Structure formats: structure tokens, C-alpha cells
Amino acid sequence: xxxxxxxxxxxxxxxxxxxxxxxxxxxxxxxxxxxxxxxxxxxxxxxxxxxxxxxxxxxxxxxxxxxxxxxxxxxxxxxxxxxxxxxxxxxxxxxxxxxxxxxxxxxxxxxxxxxxxxxxxxxxxxxxxxxxxxxxxxxxxxxxxxxxxxxxxxxxxxxxxxxxxxxxxxxxxxxxxxxxxxxxxxxxxxxxxxxxxxxxxxxxxxxxxxxxxxxxxxxxxxxxxxxxxxxxxxxxxxxxxxxxxxxxxxxxxxxxxxxxxxxxxxxxxxxxxxxxxxxxxxxxxxxxxx
Numbered sequence: 001x002x003x004x005x006x007x008x009x010x011x012x013x014x015x016x017x018x019x020x021x022x023x024x025x026x027x028x029x030x031x032x033x034x035x036x037x038x039x040x041x042x043x044x045x046x047x048x049x050x051x052x053x054x055x056x057x058x059x060x061x062x063x064x065x066x067x068x069x070x071x072x073x074x075x076x077x078x079x080x081x082x083x084x085x086x087x088x089x090x091x092x093x094x095x096x097x098x099x100x101x102x103x104x105x106x107x108x109x110x111x112x113x114x115x116x117x118x119x120x121x122x123x124x125x126x127x128x129x130x131x132x133x134x135x136x137x138x139x140x141x142x143x144x145x146x147x148x149x150x151x152x153x154x155x156x157x158x159x160x161x162x163x164x165x166x167x168x169x170x171x172x173x174x175x176x177x178x179x180x181x182x183x184x185x186x187x188x189x190x191x192x193x194x195x196x197x198x199x200x201x202x203x204x205x206x207x208x209x210x211x212x213x214x215x216x217x218x219x220x221x222x223x224x225x226x227x228x229x230x231x232x233x234x235x236x237x238x239x240x241x242x243x244x245x246x247x248x249x250x251x252x253x254x255x256x257x258x259x260x261x262x263x264x265x266x267x268x269x270x271x272x273x274x275x276x277x278x279x280x281x282x283x284x285x286x287x288x289x290x
Contacts, residue, residue: 006220006222007220008211008220008222008230008231008232008233009222009224009228009229009230009231010022010026010228010229010230010231011227011228012227012228017037017038017039018035018036018037019036019037019038019227020034020035020036020197020227020228020229021034021035022034022035022195022229022231027193027195027231027233028231028233029193029233030193031113031114031155031193031254031255032111032113032193032194032195032252032253032254033052033111033112033113034109034110034111034195034197034229034252035109035110035111036059036107036108036109036110036197036227037107037108038105038106038107038108039061039063039099039101039105039106039108040101040104040105040106041101041102041103041104041106042100042101043100043101043106044098044099044100044101045098045099045100046096046097046098047096047097047098047099048094048095048096048097049091049092049093049094049095049096049097049112050093050094051093051094051114051115052093052112052113052114052115053090053091053092053093053112053113053115053117053119053153053154053155053156054090054091054092054095054110054111054112055088055089055090055091055110055111055112055146055147055153055156055158055252056088056089056091056099056108056109056110057086057087057088057108057109057110057146057158057160057250058075058076058078058086058087058088058106058107058108059080059081059086059107059108059109059199059250060076060078060079060080060081060083060105060106060107061076061079061101061102061103061104061105061106061107061108062074062075062076062077062101062102062103062106063075063076063099063100063101063102063103063106063108064099064100064102065089065097065098065099065100066097066098066100067091067095067096067097067098067121068095068096068097069091069092069095069097069120069121070121072089072123074102075087075089075123076103076106077126078285080107080199081160081199081248081250081285082162082199082201082246082248082284082285083285084126084285084286085126085127085129085144085285085286086124086126086129086144086146086160087123087124087125087126088123088124088129088146088147088158089121089122089123089124090119090121090122090123090124090147090151090153090156091121092117092118092119092120092121093115093117093118094118095121109197109250111156111158111195111252111254113154113155113156113254115154115155116154117154119152119153119154120152122152124146124147126286129144129145129146129286130144130145130148131143131144131145131283131286132145133278133282133283135168135169135171135275135278136272136274136275136276136277136278137274137275137276137277137278137279138166138167138168138279139167139168139169139171139172139271139275140164140167140278140279140282141161141162141163141164141167141168141169141282142161142162142163142282142283142284142285142286143159143160143161144159144160144161144162144285144286145159146158146159146160147159148260149258149259149260150258151258153258154258155254155255155257155258156252156253156254156258157192157251157252157253157254157258157259157260158250158251158252158253159250159251159260160248160249160250160251161248161249161250161251162246162247162248162282162283162284162285163207163239163240163241163246163247163248163249164241164246164279164281164282164284165241165242165243165244165245165246166240166241166242166243166244167240167241167279168238168239168240168241169238169239169240169241169247169249170209170237170238170239171238171239171268171271172238172264172265172268172269172271172272173210173212173236173237173238173264173265173268174236174237174262174263174264174265175189175213175234175235175236175237175262175263175265176189176190176191176192176194176253176255176260176261176262176263177189177191177192177233177234177235178191179191179255179256179257180263187257187259187261188261188263189261189262189263190255190256190257190259190260190261190262191255191256192253192254192255192256192259192260193232193233193253193254193255194231194232194237194251194252194253195229195230195231195232195250195251195252195253196209196224196229196230196232196237196239196249196250196251197227197228197229197249197250197251197252198224198225198226198227198228198229198230198247198248198249199226199227199247199248199249199250200225200226200242200245200246200247200248201245201246201247201248202245203225203226205225205226205242205244205245205246205247206223206224206225206242206245207223207224207239207240207241207242207245207247207249208221208222208223208224208239208240208242209221209222209224209230209237209238209239210222210236210237210238211230211232211235211236211237212235212236212237213234213235213236214265218233218234218235224249236265246284
């Protein structure tokens with residue numbers, strides 16, 4: 001079988017500390033950078049945000065962060081994304097920092113966006129992450145809001161999503177590729193760049209993601225496995241989790257507003273009216289939704 005050659009798929013680099021990286025040049029967009037790395041216990045990583053705001057999510061393991069904006073010990077408590085709620089850290093521009101792994105196999109992901117604004121550094125603890133059980137039937141999924149709309153930052157939005165075996169997610173298909181306001185100035189849809197960073201609960205598992213526009217300029221069906229990134233520069237982008245496997249993805253978004261305003265594909269929006277119950281398997285991690 002020929003390899004997946006989707007222009008929207010970024011595969012991990014084997015045996016590399018920073019094992020995935022997305023730049024605006026690679027993605028074909030303007031703002032959003034993304035990367036992830038694994039570190040050994042005691043290992044350190046020195047970095048600077050320069051002219052970017054920066055969000056770090058602890059996927060698994062424990063770390064400390066020392067920075068010019070503060071010191072935060074013992075970030076992280078889950079072994080991996082399927083075993084608990086996240087710790088995260090937001091840093092403003094012009095911040096020098098050092099991450100030190102306090103456990104073996106520390107796994108962190110981070111995104112950054114150029115900004116002309118300053119916002120306070122902030123740790124997001126598991127107790128501060130709100131849980132939403134969205135959808136219905138076999139399109140039920142769990143959304144953990146880490147940096148939601150309204151967070152004190154410029155552009156970044158960060159959420160993680162758990163989709164049970166056989167369920168659909170990001171469904172009905174929706175898009176956020178134009179900035180539209182209603183007559184009162186409320187955002188109806190934001191123009192957002194987005195990454196889907198995948199983890200599957202078993203190494204051989206996978207999810208399928210369809211990224212498409214109505215005029216078929218973009219129409220790609222992508223098989224995503226653990227540590228893959230799928231780029232969503234525009235268009236609708238539903239996901240389905242292979243039967244027998246739980247799919248996790250971390251979404252980072254940035255664009256015309258610090259918002260998640262989107263538009264459903266009108267051909268599929270009717271499906272929402274058929275949802276009469278939610279999948280009882282959810283939530284998969286954390287407490288019952290607030």
C-alpha cells in the first residue's frame with residue numbers, strides 16, 4: 001500500500017527529542033507554530049518566547065519551569081493523556097525559560113504565535129480545566145478547555161478532545177475560515193488556523209479525518225496515528241475514531257479573534273436535531289462535567 005502523502009499530514013520524526021514541528025511556512029498559513037518533545041528525567045530545555053505568546057501543555061510526566069516571569073515546580077500529574085487532566089502554562093512574549101523534566105519520558109506540546117501584546121504568565125491546573133460533553137449518540141465526545149475563548153491572552157486557543165471507540169468528533173462538520181460578524185458586531189465565525197495533534201490509546205490505532213471545502217479545492221481523507229499532526233488551514237474537518245480505540249487530539253488555534261466561532265456544513269447541520277442522548281462512556285478522564 002502506498003504511504004499517506006497528504007499535504008495536510010505532518011508525521012513525527014523518530015528518535016528526535018523534538019519529535020514533531022509545524023511552522024507557518026510548512027502549513028501554508030500566517031500565524032501558528034506547534035511542536036512537541038520528549039525528555040529524560042533531569043534533562044533541561046532552554047528557550048525564549050521572543051515576540052510570541054506561548055502555551056505549553058504537559059501531555060505526560062512531570063516538569064518544572066523556571067522563567068523570567070516566575071517559577072512553577074511540579075507541573076503535570078498524569079502518566080499520559082488517557083490517565084488524567086492536564087497541567088498547562090501560558091507565557092507572554094519576551095520570556096526566557098527553562099523546562100526541567102522531573103520524571104522519565106516527559107512529554108510536552110507547545111504552540112506559539114507572534115503578538116504585539118503583553119499578558120500575565122499563568123499556570124492552568126487540572127481543577128481549572130472545564131469539561132464539556134458535546135454532541136450526542138455516537139457523535140459524543142469530551143472537550144477539556146485549557147485556554148478557552150476569554151482567557152487573558154492575544155490569539156491562542158487550546159483544547160483537548162477525547163473521542164471514544166467508533167465515535168465521530170468535530171461533528172457535524174464545521175469550519176472557521178472567514179471572519180464574519182452579525183449586525184451587532186458579535187462574531188459569527190472566526191478565521192482560524194488549527195492543528196490536530198493525535199494520540200491513540202494503542203499504538204496501532206488510528207482516526208480518520210476529512211478536510212474539505214464545498215468547492216472541492218481541498219478534499220483530503222487522512223489516516224492519523226499517534227503523534228501525527230493534521231493541519232486545518234480552511235474548510236470542514238470531521239473526525240472518526242476507529243472501532244476499538246480511543247482517540248485523543250490536542251487542538252491549538254489562532255487567527256482573527258481569540259474565539260472558537262464556527263459554521264456547520266449546512267448539509268449535515270440537521271443531525272444535531274436527532275441527538276436524544278449522550279454516550280454513557282463519557283467523560284473518559286477527569287470529573288463529571290461542571
